[in-house]
Amino acid sequence: MKQKSFRLLRNLSFIFTLLNISVSAQIGAPKILNDVRSFEVTACAPFNNNIVAAWMEKRPERKDNSEDAADMRIAYKSSVDNGRTWNEKGIIDMPDTFGNGNPFVTSSRKGAVYLVCMHIGTDFYSGNISLYEFNFKLKKFVLKSVPIKSTDHLLDKPAIVCNGKEIHLVYISYPKRDKNSVKYLYSKDDGLTWSEPMDVFTNGTGSYLGPSITVLDNKQVAVSVGSYGFNKEIYFVKKKMDTDKAVFETPVSVAKITREQGAAMSELYSDGSRLVLSWQNPHQRSEIWMAVSRDSGSSWNSPQQIIKFGNLFSGVFDTKGNLHCIYSDFADDRFSVSYKQFDEKNNLIKHGYVKESAPLPAFNEYLGAFQKLLITNYELNAFWIDYPDDHTLKLTNWKIN
Known part of the structure; x- marks a missing residue:
């Protein structure tokens, strides 16, 4: 058995060398x-040198190994030396x-640093989406x-982006018994006041x-x-620029969801x-x-499968146009976090x-939706969750080389 394993590793090493792919063991020591x-x-x-990180963590009363999304709170830390040291943890909870x-x-x-999150009320269909600003003096x-x-909709997975004094927000609105919708609203005064929510898709599928x-x-x-359901679409859509109204262009279908996925959320960088x-x-x-565009979304490369049994992908470009990414692999009752680098032609090079x-023989806990890879001062910073080590954040x- 050992001889077969050695032969397999030797053959893989030969193949990677032939393809000019640099393969390394574990990268650095995690903190x-x-x-x-x-x-x-x-x-x-x-x-x-400044980094602000936030995450979901269990409340003290939450039971371990539960797939429910209940009894969680937001925690955060900040660093002024590129992640070498971190300030005391802060908590956001209702x-x-x-x-x-x-x-x-x-x-x-x-x-300026902003955090948006969902606060769920007494049940899933009540609550709010709140915007917080980081106070660097108070470090909170x-x-x-x-x-x-x-009081009657689930307001789910908010995401924001800044543009000057503008903050743009998107989220999913789930009614109790009707189709869901993608909502968009914006602020023109650094998040003090907001427009009314509007639909991104005027004739949406509701999934x-x-x-x-x-x-x-x-x-x-x-x-x-993304969408619920096999063969449903992964959409990309731009907001029109030649109008004062918040109107979106015709959406582009980048890919379709596979039968194995069944449903898929999206992450866009x-x-x-x-x-x-x-x-x-x-x-x-x-x-x-994943799919990559190098012309502002006018065209996309053919979708690439990154892994068959994983989750928690994050990608970022460096100044040369190379794409770096991390993701978690859960195959064969084991767990690892992989790093890959692709060149400008989307060829795997590292x-x-x-x-x-x-080993990760049993996994019954709630699985989150994302991890994060950042580039700061020509360094990669991977924020990831070590599931075998009691879900520790590392x-x-x-x-970068």
């Missing part, structure tokens, strides 16, 4: 960012509520505004899942969204004209796919491990 059971993590780098979730952080070009998030609240939002290099807002759009089944281990494969940092 523990949070030792309370964590579920998903987001982060941003507002200016040199007592006597079902839970809090889907934190998303972003920064403006002036260095302070409530700025409540863009939307409801949307997991929206994401970005701003392109021409300051045009763009949205991606842009550094201007370059975009990476990924989709995966939320809270389930399944296929991860493959390593943020965490090498470890950070691995290494130089």
Whole structure:
């Protein structure tokens, strides 16, 4: 058996060398960012050496190994030395509520940091989406505004992006008995006041899942969204620029959801004209796919399957146009966090491990929706969750080469 394994590894090494793919073992030594059971993590780098990270973690009363989304709160930390050291943890929670979730952080070009999250009320169909701004002197998030609240809709997976003094927000609105919809609203005064929510899709299918939002290099807002159901669409759509009204162009279908995925949420990252759009089944281990555009979404490469049994993909471009990504692999009752790098033609050129494969024989816990990979000062910062190590949140940092 050992001889066969050695032969397989030797053959794989030969194949990777032939394809000019650099393969490395585990990258660097991880640091523990949070030792309370964590579920998903987001982060941003507002200016040199500064990082703000936020995540979902269990409340003290939450039972472990539960697939429910109840009894969770938002936690966060900040760093002023590129993640070497971190300030004390802060907490965002609303007592006597079902839970809090889907934190998303972003920064403006002036260095302001905002966090948006969902606060679920006494049941799934009540609560609000709140916007917080990070106070760098106090080192804490302070409530700025409540863009939307409801007593009869689930307000799910909010995401925001900044453009000057504007903040653009997208989320999914689930009524109790009708079709869901993708909602968009905006602020023109740094999040103090907000427009009324409007539909991104005027004649929608009502089976949307997991929206994401970005701003392109021409300051045009763009949205991606997934769907429920095999053969349903992964959409990309831009907001029209030649009108004062919030109207969106005809959506583009980037891909269709496979039978194995069954449903997929989207994650969209842009550094201007370059975009990476990924989709995966939320809270389930399944296929991860991605597509890349290098012309502001006017065209997309053929979708690429990243992994067959994983989740929690995050991608980012470097200044050369190379794409770096991390994701979690749950195949064969084991767990690892992989790192891959693709060149400008989307060829795989590097493959390593943020965490090498470890046993994970049982997995009954709630699976979050995202992890985060950042580039700061020519370094990669991977924020990831170590499921075999009691769902500890960790950070691995290494130089781009």
